[in-house]
Amino acid sequence: MDRIFRVVPEKCVACGKCELACAFAHGQDGVPGVSRIRIYRRGPEAGVPIICLQCDSAACAAACSVGAIKWNVETGALEVDRDKCVGCMMCVAACPFGNIYMEPGLDKAAKCDLCGGKPQCVAFCPTGAIAYVPTEAGVKYPCESAV
Amino acid sequence: MTEKITVYQVDHALCIGCHRCFKVCTYQAVSGNPKEKHTIDPARCMACGACFDCPKKAISKVEVEASVRTVEIARVRCECCGALTITTAQADWGSRRKGVNAEAFKLCDECKRRRMVGQARQLMGC
Incomplete structure (x- = not known):
């Protein structure tokens, strides 16, 4: 993976635009889907956006009984194949970070698919708390832009 | 009927x-x-x-x-908040699966997110 999410909790104002953008980007027929990004609002910070890390050895993919979670080579995202998913919630339970959600109504797993390489949560973040950056820029902390 | x-x-x-x-x-x-x-x-x-x-x-x-359907469905309770997650049969099956950490079955997704934020806070030293 050459690009990762960089989350700067100090910049997050917990406005919820990323959650909305995600829900609408993954909706169908005008109905928003479940948001794959969540802001954790109960800590001392205003909010911490939590998003799938696209693990190299992913527990969700290993736990899936039907092999519905597959690596998308183009975007570097682990994607849920909706046709294969049986909604058993094994991936939800196996994810060590709690970043997989169930789509209400459909009862299928939903996880971050990087919006096909252009994450909409990043596009809608007004403060730059989430950025989709090359890996080298993302692993430095504190990064220059946070100060 | x-x-x-x-x-x-x-x-x-x-x-x-x-x-x-x-x-x-x-x-x-x-x-x-x-x-x-x-x-x-x-x-x-x-x-x-x-x-x-x-x-x-x-x-x-x-x-x-x-x-x-006579089998009794027992479900795993989150150790932290008590929310019901998967069934115990699924947890058994999952813990035998290669590449899956059975520790993850103990918490619900909400509590896992909270723990993730806590760990990140420790790493950043604030």
Whole structure:
């Protein structure tokens, strides 16, 4: 993976635009889907956006009984194949970070698919708390832009 | 009128014993050894459809009376908040799976997110 999410909790104002953008980007027929990004609002910070890390050895993919979670080579995202998913919630339970959600109504797993390489949560973040950056820029902390 | 539920069943005339349905069943409803005829126990089948992808199309849906489902469904409780997550049968199956950390089954997704934020806070030293 050459690009990762960089989350700067100090910049997050917990406005919820990323959650909305995600829900609408993954909706169908005008109905928003479940948001794959969540802001954790109960800590001392205003909010911490939590998003799938696209693990190299992913527990969700290993736990899936039907092999519905597959690596998308183009975007570097682990994607849920909706046709294969049986909604058993094994991936939800196996994810060590709690970043997989169930789509209400459909009862299928939903996880971050990087919006096909252009994450909409990043596009809608007004403060730059989430950025989709090359890996080298993302692993430095504190990064220059946070100060 | 009795309540009906859907379960899956194996057509023994078509089953070649490839063992695929056994491997994918997270509820341990499928019994049978490789190269023998497999059977789905309707008492345990939760009709998730994971086994339906049969190379010989031997698995079909049937409607049965709800009373055949006699298995008691025990679910895992989150150690932190007490929310119900997967069933204990699924947790058993998942912990034997390669690449899955059974520790993750102990918490619900909400509590896991909270723990993730806590760990990040420690790493950043604030």
